[in-house]
Amino acid sequence: MVSGLLTGMFVGSLLMINQQGNLKVEPALIQFQNLQDQVQLRVVDNLGVDFTSKATFKSSDSKTISVSSTGEVKPLQSGNTSIIATFGNLNAISTVNSQIDTSKVPTFEKDIQPILTRFGCNSGPCHGKQRGQNGFQLSLLAFDDDFDFGAIVTEARGRRIFPSSPESSILLMKATGAVPHGGGKKLDPESTAYKQLLSWIKVGTPRTPKSEPKIIALEITPANLILPPKTKVQVRAIAKFEDGNSKDVTHLSAFQSSESVLTSVDSKGLIETGSLPGEVAIMARYMEKFAICYVTMPLTGAKKSKLPSRISSDHFIDTLLSNKFEKLGLSPSEPANDSVLVRRMYLDIIGRLPTPEETRAWLNETSPDKVRNLAVQLVNRPEYAEFWANKWADLLRPNPYHVGIKAVFVLHTWLRDAFRKNLPYDQFSREIITAEGSTFRDGASVFIRDKRTPEEITTVVSRLFLGVRLECAKCHHHPFEVYGQEDFYQFAAFFARIGRKGVGISAPISGSEEMFFLSKKGTVKHPRTNEEMKPAPLKGKPMEFGEDEDPRSALAKWITSKDNNLFAKAGANRIWGDLMGRGLVDPVDDLRATNPPTNPELLDALAEEFRKSEFDMKKFIVTIVTSNAYRLSSVPNEKNLMDTRNHSRHYRNRPRAEVLLDMVCDVTGVKDSFPAMPQDSRAMEMWTFRSASEFLDSFGRPDPNQDPPCERLPDSTVVQALHLMNGKGVQAKILSDNGRAAQLAASPVSLESAVEELYLRCYSRMPTKQEMEKVLTLASDQKLNKRQALENVLWALINSPEFVLVD
Secondary structure: OHHHHHHHHHHHHHHHHHHHOOOEEEOOEEEEOOOOOOEEOEEEOOOOOEOOOOOEEEEOOOOOEEEOOOOEEEEOOOEEEEEEEEEOOEEEEEEEEEOOOOOOOOOHHHHHHHHHHHOOOOOOOOOOOOOOEOOEOOOHHHOOHHHHHHHHHHHHHHOOOOOOOHHHOHHHHHHHOOOOOOOOOOOOOOOHHHHHHHHHHHOOOOOOOOOOOOEEEEEEEOOEEEOOOOOEEEOEEEEEEOOOOEEEOHHHOEEEEOOOOOEEEOOOOEEEEOOOOEEEEEEEEEOOEEEEEEEEEOOOOOOOOOOOOOOOOOOHHHHHHHHHHHHHOOOOOOEOOHHHHHHHHHHHHOOOOOOHHHHHHHHHOOOOOHHHHHHHHHHOOHHHHHHHHHHHHHHHOOOHHHHOHHHHHHHHHHHHHHHHOOOOHHHHHHHHHOOOEEOOOOOOHHHHHHOOOHHHHHHHHHHHHHOOOHHHHOOOOOOOOOOOHHHHHHHHHHHOOEEEEEOOOOOOOOOOOEEEEEOOOOOOEOOOOOOEOOOOOOOOOOOOOOOOOOHHHHHHHHHOOOOOHHHHHHHHHHHHHHHHOOOOOOOOOOOEOOEOOOOHHHHHHHHHHHHHOOOOHHHHHHHHHOOOOOOEOOOOOOOOOOOOOOOOOOOOEOOOHHHHHHHHHHHHOOOOOOOOOOOOOOHHHOOOOOOOOHHHHHOOOOOOOOOOOOOOOOOOOHHHHHHHHHOHHHHHHHHOOOOHHHHHHHOOOOHHHHHHHHHHHHHOOOOOHHHHHHHHHHHHHOOOOHHHHHHHHHHHHHOOHHHHOEO
16 A cells, blocks of 8 residues: 555656646755865756656856766856756756866865775775775774875875876876776776865965864765665765854765665766665765765555454554555564464474373363463573573673683673573673673673773673664774764773682683772873873763772673663563564664664663663563564565564574474483583583584584574585585484484384474474375385384485475
8 A cells, every 4th residue: 555655656756747747956046265175966846756877957147166967066157047847748857056176276185085994995895994905004094094194195205296296106007097006996087086186285285274164974965765666866975064054975875775786876976776675775975974864765566455454452562564565565474373373482482392192282281371370480491591691692602611611611602591580681791891700600700801991891881782783883983883983992891890810811721710899090091192092981071080989880880771772672672582583683682773674663662671670581582482483484475575674574594503402302202412511411411512513503603613692504505415415414313223213113003193292393284195105105005114204204304495484
């Protein structure tokens, strides 16, 4: 309905233009003061439909200004004129007032640095990399003006600038491809950027005066768009300065799409939607500022479908998701059947399969609250603590040979105990942030034994508990965020006074105890200015602390405060991602304006619900699981087939390596054994990634040498498929004389009943009539005895997608 309305608006606006002539140009008035200025035009109607890419442009006085076929306007001299934009039989006019001030000259910080950034000269793959490129290094994304000025003007005896013949400067000749350049041709000699660089060299490469008004914000217009497929829209980037003036910087801005498959944007800010529905953030970056344009593309197909657009429920999750479905023209999938749901809940909440007895009890349950009752029961089972501690082990557990084997065991014990006690998430976080004591007694202290410097601790704490990847701001201004180096090192200063006593790291064998306490001394200095940094929360005011006050306590209080939206959002999004197959923000620890949530209103509501529950993780899990959205089938319909972000259906995922190994052990009836673990331990209970296991390595457990936080890749591989089909360990379990198949074969139950037992264990459902007939036919045709038939069935069930995926 929404998509049909939008298409109708688009066609209707075309008719209205032809009938009423309401075409207009933005901006309607252009004022130039500098020959290097440039303005991007937009041609729209009064409904905001964009015709820039379809219009033609003509200057009334080509000696005063020039205008390109895409609407880029440049001044040539002083004078008053106009630009005529034409679409079909219609014209629209923009007035131009060009009063060139010849006393104004380009300066380095204000005019040259943006050019170097816009054309990628100081990007990571080019001269902005750590050691530069071909002997020429610039600071990444122009974060260090002094360094860059020296590199261009004075380094190597000033060989990159040739003042007596500016056109012969290596800086220009390389950029234009006049001499060999590894980065290829970047500038055209007729471009505004080239002329700006040339003019700057001619006037003596001046620096920007301190009194020059500084940029305070960047705006992108329009900032919100709802577009049909295959539509082009031009956006403009406008810089706002502290003196109240503004400037069109579209030609100097770098544009990027968060989902280029859905919607692309070119270097000039022209957006083009694809054929798939969804939402995209288009980022414009100029100097250290950035702005976002949010683009929504509703579904335009399946117009005649009568599928509902809402989930039938008044649960706040279902309501807010349904609002998004209506906006995008999506339809939710049907609810999953009870067999799929019970298997999903067991694997998502406690990381193990239900037994046949548990499945039968669930399928026979008639209570309307059966989902809530089961969810509450599961979060209070012992396996819950093992499963969720295993998830956090990926984020905190270091290499035992780096910090000591006993220290890692103590950390793992602390994690399991925290989830057994249902430690509130805010208290759990505070204990990690303010960790102290002995690595042989206090598990959280192992975190700071592994992360030895304030800078290392900062990157992990900000990522885990704020969802901010602050490490990008360690060396330069964050390219996609508001945080700079000062923010990073002020945050790091909270960890400057961690005192240590005992034997430190002596890898590869670090077996000794280490103690941590509050030291009276400790500082963090800015790496460029050497200034001693005072502790400050992100974008907060610096704080002072006495000798007996631990700065980390103040930081932990600020991070876990109910007023800190980042903390609640990051925690809620992480748990949502674990249960729903994908975070509202993905990756779950990368919350930023340029990586927006697929449903901002829902993320806000989840964060508020998490706060209201006093950060009780069990209650929050039950809240999500009892929504109808959690119960949706993974089977798509004609209106959500392409949806992979908005949760209009359940997203299947592969269980963790430890969970899958335990699943194989449970259905085969043969337990595995692990080094440094008690007999009959489950894989989920392992306290170190160092325990040898081909199965776990094949299915993506973290490399023990990898620094936490570790990310597990969800991709399936050929190695995984071959291991399940032919791996000696899996085959031995299926064929074991003590295994499930052998026991069922020796029991008096019929082959049909034994097959039903295997299906219940593997899939939490009974076999279909066709499946049972196939099994019996194969057993008869191949003259298999009962055990052989059951072993074949069990092998086939384990090697099916229905087994290896959480549906």
